[in-house]
Amino acid sequence: MDKCLVSPSMLAADFANVQRDVEMLNNSEADYIHIDIMDGVFVPNISFGFPVTEAIAKHAKKPLDFHLMIQDADAYLEHCKNSGAAIVTVHYEACKHLHRTISAIQELGMKAGVALNPHTPVEVLREIIADIDLVLVMSVNPGFGGQKFIPHTFSKVERVAEMAKEVNPSLLIEVDGGVSSENARELVQKGANMLVAGSFVFKSNDPVETISTLKNV
Ligand code: DX5
Numbered sequence: 335m336d337k338c339l340v341s342p343s344m345l346a347a348d349f350a351n352v353q354r355d356v357e358m359l360n361n362s363e364a365d366y367i368h369i370d371i372m373d374g375v376f377v378p379n380i381s382f383g384f385p386v387t388e389a390i391a392k393h394a395k396k397p398l399d400f401h402l403m404i405q406d407a408d409a410y411l412e413h414c415k416n417s418g419a420a421i422v423t424v425h426y427e428a429c430k431h432l433h434r435t436i437s438a439i440q441e442l443g444m445k446a447g448v449a450l451n452p453h454t455p456v457e458v459l460r461e462i463i464a465d466i467d468l469v470l471v472m473s474v475n476p477g478f479g480g481q482k483f484i485p486h487t488f489s490k491v492e493r494v495a496e497m498a499k500e501v502n503p504s505l506l507i508e509v510d511g512g513v514s515s516e517n518a519r520e521l522v523q524k525g526a527n528m529l530v531a532g533s534f535v536f537k538s539n540d541p542v543e544t545i546s547t548l549k550n551v
């Protein structure tokens with residue numbers, strides 16, 4: 335099976351040792367570093383802000399994959415750019431003028447992604463899927479690390495892959511939440527090509543080895 339991209343989530347890192355954890359990721363097979371930004375409004379939690387992401391960017395040798403779980407993404411796209419974001423993903427549920435937001439991300443020279451909450455049907459992407467670089471299928475309700483994977487995600491991933499086949503064959507299909515060796519293989523079989531993992535990587539005894547396991551599911 336083709337190798338999928340792996341984007342370990344810094345949300346599960348030790349914030350008292352950010353540099354150490356970023357260097358661990360630099361020395362691993364990780365393709366990206368996933369950065370979860372929460373505002374306490376769109377999701378019932380606050381993670382960290384741009385002073386922290388700038389500190390991460392200073393040490394990171396892998397491209398940064400920003401996941402904005404915030405109500406007003408438009409106001410922070412430049413901040414993402416200044417923090418070295420390669421990808422910026424916004425939530426379908428939070429963006430009134432999604433096409434405008436996607437265009438703004440791309441005009442800043444970054445890849446643009448759209449995230450779907452577990453309850454949001456894949457079909458809402460129909461008119462925008464050709465214009466975006468990535469779809470992030472949430473496999474938990476956003477806001478917290480360490481939650482249980484929702485199995486319905488498998489069929490959603492399959493439908494995103496089906497939809498992308500004709501109109502956007504190079505689309506990145508990313509899955510985020512509760513990803514582990516228990517579901518990674520099936521996710522890739524259904525069409526996922528990019529996996530986010532927080533707890534599964536950082537709570538393991540050997541995170542570098544765990545990342546390698548995910549790369550080779
Ligand atoms: C959840 C975040 C995830 C989170 C995943 O809202 O979007 O990226 O860090 O953590 P795990 O892999 O522990 O579910």
Ligand code: ZN
Pocket residue numbers: 343368369370401510530
């Ligand atoms: Zn995330």
